[in-house]
Amino acid sequence: MAVFLKNDYTVLCMFLLLPTLCYSNNYVSRATYYSTPDGKGTPSGACGYGDYGKDVNSGQVFAASKRLYKNGAGCGACYQVRCKDKGLCSEEGTKVVVTDSGEGPGTDFILSYRAYAKLAKQPNMAKHLFAKGVVEVEYRRVSCKYGGNLMLKINEHSKYPNYLAIVVMNQGGATDILAVEVYEEETQEWISMRRSYGAVFDLPNPPNGELKVRFLTSAGAETKWVQSDKAVIPAEWEAGTTIETDIQLS
Structure with missing residues (x-):
């Protein structure tokens, strides 16, 4: 060790x-x-x-x-x-x-x-x-200091509309991402995605429509939710698409 x-x-x-x-x-x-x-x-x-x-x-x-x-x-x-x-x-x-x-x-x-x-x-x-x-x-x-906003990629194994998997990319800051959730407008609730592996999070039967996303981040002993101000995943998303959010992580 x-x-x-x-x-x-x-x-x-x-x-x-x-x-x-x-x-x-x-x-x-x-x-x-x-x-x-x-x-x-x-x-x-x-x-x-x-x-x-x-x-x-x-x-x-x-x-x-x-x-x-x-x-x-x-x-x-x-x-x-x-x-x-x-x-x-x-x-x-x-x-x-x-x-x-x-x-x-x-x-x-x-x-x-x-x-x-x-x-x-x-x-x-x-x-x-x-x-x-x-x-x-x-x-x-x-800090990685990439510049720009947090990027997501719709994982190639995603299958619209029944299975959504995303890859969190270029997080850049000195923070870890502990959890990811998407917002369902119909029920006005946040739905947890599963960490499938690594930086890949997935969700069977995701909500319909455009999706807001939020991240539970950790920097040392501090944890907090950081969310997009607007929907970042389009209603008819496609596997392999890379999406820029409106989120910057410090």
Whole structure:
């Protein structure tokens, strides 16, 4: 099992280091990597993102341990990670996105090939990190800063009008999404969707008409509902469609 140590570098960061290099509230773990033909992520990741999970953040993604995957609530979260070998690794490290689930002995991060290479101080040093296979790292949760509003995708397995599944994408903030509900105008009630897996939520026999959506979000100890001001899922939705909501998560 990995050991997680919390270190407070706040004062040091305020006075000695540039903000982009500060790792306040750090945790310690280990990281390894996996390979794909293009060095990016895999479209078959456990978060259910498909090709988005391969290409997001320029392919700098990772499969998270159970601790960080959080039964899917951790999908889309961003972490700043740097390895602790000062001779080989950069001071800043790299930012990576959770798109999959997996862990090895004592590792919380199975990085894509591109992400693992970015840990190196210089590009020509990456080969030495790959030779190690596993490196000690420290990490912290950060905002993804995608810009724009929260996006939803109607999952390809959806079948209008009897089965609706959505994928929550680019959540971007330092928050986890714990639950999703849609609003039924006829009964004026919110109906819970089931977390099918990862970032995919589904609902058999969804309400008719346009649908508002709301999300139960968690940031640390605080949880709150965040909802769309207007309907975001059209009445005659189609599988594979990507929809921009009017929601931004901090």
